[in-house]
Amino acid sequence: MSNNKTAAPRSNVAGAGSVLSTVSGPSDAAPPDSLGDAGPLADELLRKVAGNQALAAQMPFNADKPFEYGDASRQPHEGSSNTPADPIATASTSAEQNSSAKLGDMPADGVNRTNAPLDRVRVDSADQVLTTNQGVPVADNQNSLKVGLRGPTTLEDFILREKITHFDHERIPERVVHARGSGAHGFFEAYEALTDITRAAPFAEAGKVTPVFVRFSTVAGERGSADTARDVRGFAVKFYTDEGNWDLVGNNLPVFFIQDAMKFPDLAHAVKPEPHHAMPQASSAHDTFWDFVSLMPESTHMLVWQMSDRAIPRSYRTMQGFGVHTFRLVNAAGASVFCKFHWNPVAGTHSLVWDEAAKLMGADPDFHRRDLWEAIEAGAFPQWELGLQVFSEEQAEQFEFDVLDATKLIPEELIPVRAVGRMTLNRNPDNFFAETEQVAFCTAHVVPGIDFTNDPLLQGRLHSYVDTQISRLGGPNFHEIPINAALAEVHNNQRDGMHRQAIHRGRVNYEPNSLGGGCPFQAGQMGFQSFPERVSEDKVRGKPEKFAEHYAQARMFFESQSLVEQQHIANAFRFELTRVQTPAVRARVIANLANVDAMLATSVADGLGMEVPYPSSLASNAPMPSYPLSPALSLLVRPGSTGIATRRIAILTGDGVDGAGIEKVYAALLSAGAVPRLVGVQLGTRTAADGSRLDVEISLEAGPSVLYDAVIVPDGAEQGRLAMTGQTVEFLRDQYRHCKPIFAWGGGAALLTAANLPSSLPDGSDDPGMTVATAADAGGAFEAFVKALAGHRTFLRETDPPTV
Numbered sequence: 001m002s003n004n005k006t007a008a009p010r011s012n013v014a015g016a017g018s019v020l021s022t023v024s025g026p027s028d029a030a031p032p033d034s035l036g037d038a039g040p041l042a043d044e045l046l047r048k049v050a051g052n053q054a055l056a057a058q059m060p061f062n063a064d065k066p067f068e069y070g071d072a073s074r075q076p077h078e079g080s081s082n083t084p085a086d087p088i089a090t091a092s093t094s095a096e097q098n099s100s101a102k103l104g105d106m107p108a109d110g111v112n113r114t115n116a117p118l119d120r121v122r123v124d125s126a127d128q129v130l131t132t133n134q135g136v137p138v139a140d141n142q143n144s145l146k147v148g149l150r151g152p153t154t155l156e157d158f159i160l161r162e163k164i165t166h167f168d169h170e171r172i173p174e175r176v177v178h179a180r181g182s183g184a185h186g187f188f189e190a191y192e193a194l195t196d197i198t199r200a201a202p203f204a205e206a207g208k209v210t211p212v213f214v215r216f217s218t219v220a221g222e223r224g225s226a227d228t229a230r231d232v233r234g235f236a237v238k239f240y241t242d243e244g245n246w247d248l249v250g251n252n253l254p255v256f257f258i259q260d261a262m263k264f265p266d267l268a269h270a271v272k273p274e275p276h277h278a279m280p281q282a283s284s285a286h287d288t289f290w291d292f293v294s295l296m297p298e299s300t301h302m303l304v305w306q307m308s309d310r311a312i313p314r315s316y317r318t319m320q321g322f323g324v325h326t327f328r329l330v331n332a333a334g335a336s337v338f339c340k341f342h343w344n345p346v347a348g349t350h351s352l353v354w355d356e357a358a359k360l361m362g363a364d365p366d367f368h369r370r371d372l373w374e375a376i377e378a379g380a381f382p383q384w385e386l387g388l389q390v391f392s393e394e395q396a397e398q399f400e401f402d403v404l405d406a407t408k409l410i411p412e413e414l415i416p417v418r419a420v421g422r423m424t425l426n427r428n429p430d431n432f433f434a435e436t437e438q439v440a441f442c443t444a445h446v447v448p449g450i451d452f453t454n455d456p457l458l459q460g461r462l463h464s465y466v467d468t469q470i471s472r473l474g475g476p477n478f479h480e481i482p483i484n485a486a487l488a489e490v491h492n493n494q495r496d497g498m499h500r501q502a503i504h505r506g507r508v509n510y511e512p513n514s515l516g517g518g519c520p521f522q523a524g525q526m527g528f529q530s531f532p533e534r535v536s537e538d539k540v541r542g543k544p545e546k547f548a549e550h551y552a553q554a555r556m557f558f559e560s561q562s563l564v565e566q567q568h569i570a571n572a573f574r575f576e577l578t579r580v581q582t583p584a585v586r587a588r589v590i591a592n593l594a595n596v597d598a599m600l601a602t603s604v605a606d607g608l609g610m611e612v613p614y615p616s617s618l619a620s621n622a623p624m625p626s627y628p629l630s631p632a633l634s635l636l637v638r639p640g641s642t643g644i645a646t647r648r649i650a651i652l653t654g655d656g657v658d659g660a661g662i663e664k665v666y667a668a669l670l671s672a673g674a675v676p677r678l679v680g681v682q683l684g685t686r687t688a689a690d691g692s693r694l695d696v697e698i699s700l701e702a703g704p705s706v707l708y709d710a711v712i713v714p715d716g717a718e719q720g721r722l723a724m725t726g727q728t729v730e731f732l733r734d735q736y737r738h739c740k741p742i743f744a745w746g747g748g749a750a751l752l753t754a755a756n757l758p759s760s761l762p763d764g765s766d767d768p769g770m771t772v773a774t775a776a777d778a779g780g781a782f783e784a785f786v787k788a789l790a791g792h793r794t795f796l797r798e799t800d801p802p803t804v
């Protein structure tokens, strides 16, 4: 590496002058030759960063600038430049960039409906006098009232008693399922009017904007459990529509374990910690879960999904969402079609690998919560397209499966997904408890234009949610909690109950009446009208014949996966069943898998040291349907369109590194929206080879490999010495093992050698995720690294069992 301090800056980095001025090293330091040949991509990125003071301010090349772990600390939630005080302004900017929508357009009455229910109740206590809950100013919040300084505390001390009493009652029951979650505000914007198929308000016209609140969750773990457990993720969206709240309470998998609500309590009991010792936490890898599902072959399709990488998403931002059930859409004329709802992430579908997910549970149990929060704070607003699969009842009758069976999906190749709008999450909650914890979703919350089908799982859900919320939220009035309150006006004759907030006036709380002006009146045709489906059947307990086929779609799903995804599924079954102590349970699961795919059953059985048992008997005599492969079911077909934005990159930094080279790489990554971090053995200032100083932002101990999507090992004569620290070697080996892009230039390559990382793939071919360059070639190599980063991972590195 050249460190020519007297040379003039090279022309291709001259644009970075304003950034370079923040360097605390010698003022005559010139950019090094190594990255001077950074190439057009890096040049363009550097030009961007040079003109962007906000980015420049994030550069860690000034020893006086304090840095803390976490991006949120750089962009304070309140009043940050990325979080305008008026979220409508944010929404406008974002929407204008993404479409022709006019989100700034307020209704004629000028009411900001996006935040109205929350604005009413926001409290900011800064610079205010401390009071009791009765508004009495508190003179001393440090000392209780005593008889003498060393005497007993008086019962009279109402200030102490009020404070402690409130504290004693601060916890409410957690959700019986989906207890662990994270929420965000945003808006949905329709691409076009869908009035031909539904009168639902969000689809009334192109560009129509509807505020939303979204809560993502895991299912099995308790409220304080880790985010990256292998689990289904909840994906619940509350649309605050002009005609009341519509809750689309979905998951990130399009099918479910069971067909009938009757079995839901059993399913939840089986997967939750076992009742005698309350273990394991947030894990399906235990006997009671697999015992139950092995006896419920209808769960087989869902199990293959749950063992897939979809159950360990990289981020909430990179997972799909599904309404799961078949719903009805109804237009103003009363005509109805069936519909399945899909959310497709603009950032693409990306997942963790299991070893990484397991390590993340310790390294950062809040990994997904933090990721969502930081992305929104940083202005990288997560987005999803809403897609509809619309089909008629006549079409449904032709399908080989029953659309009322939630263990089946409709292949996209059979009914295409039509993109109808986009959801953007652009504001974090102000208060976790008030918003994310108290939000109450319910499948029964539909609006005119959306209706139910007879799916027996959905029908049970219609009851369950409000029922549980009455106990979780302490009575029947939780619809008045601001996060749950409709933006549409609410008028009815319901009164009283625990925690009633509204003060209804007048003597009339019944209808019809003549004393209150007859109000509120019924809306008739304007109101919600259930679709008048004709039903004429015997009352029975049972299921239709098509519900009895449990394996064909599981086979379609498995065989539509790429080889690496198939291997991950087999490995996940092996892991979970290895944790199962009862051999008969393992055998039953594999007997069910034998009906899905022989390779899958054999692979899992091999992994458990078992023979493949005889396939379990089928519940239906009808021939098993044979579905064509459905390529849309692979995660790999949705790379997304946000490039490397929000990816986290560790730059291993020791003394004697190529300081100017690091600075250029850092600037280029920042400019592309990525999140580079200088990672070192410990915090403090490092002196680069050119004498400039670099502030290590996080230590290897506090910022282990799993927190990063990629690693860069810059040039430096002493970089190889970093390998003397076990943490560095572990860091690099985990990056390699988790198939992440690795970029080293110049002396940095010595560290890869010291960590014993293979230089080629197991089959001997070049590893596209491993970019090693001489100092002179580093610029071009950086582009290759960025390409690998956009491609996420190099799964071809994987061996089973791992050799690294």
Ligand code: HEM
Pocket: 174, 175, 176, 177, 178, 181, 215, 216, 217, 233, 234, 235, 236, 249, 250, 251, 256, 260, 261, 262, 264, 322, 323, 324, 325, 406, 439, 440, 441, 457, 458, 460, 461, 464, 465, 468, 469, 472
């Ligand atoms: C009969 C079947 C089901 C029953 C009885 C049931 C019941 C429940 C209950 C009691 C809760 C806690 C609600 C609360 O305390 O606010 C819940 C949460 C949730 N359920 Fe279900 N569930 C069922 C099936 C499903 C299915 C099939 C899906 C996905 C399509 C789903 C998605 C969710 C989600 C996303 C949440 C969390 C909502 C939030 O973030 O607050 N559930 N479920």
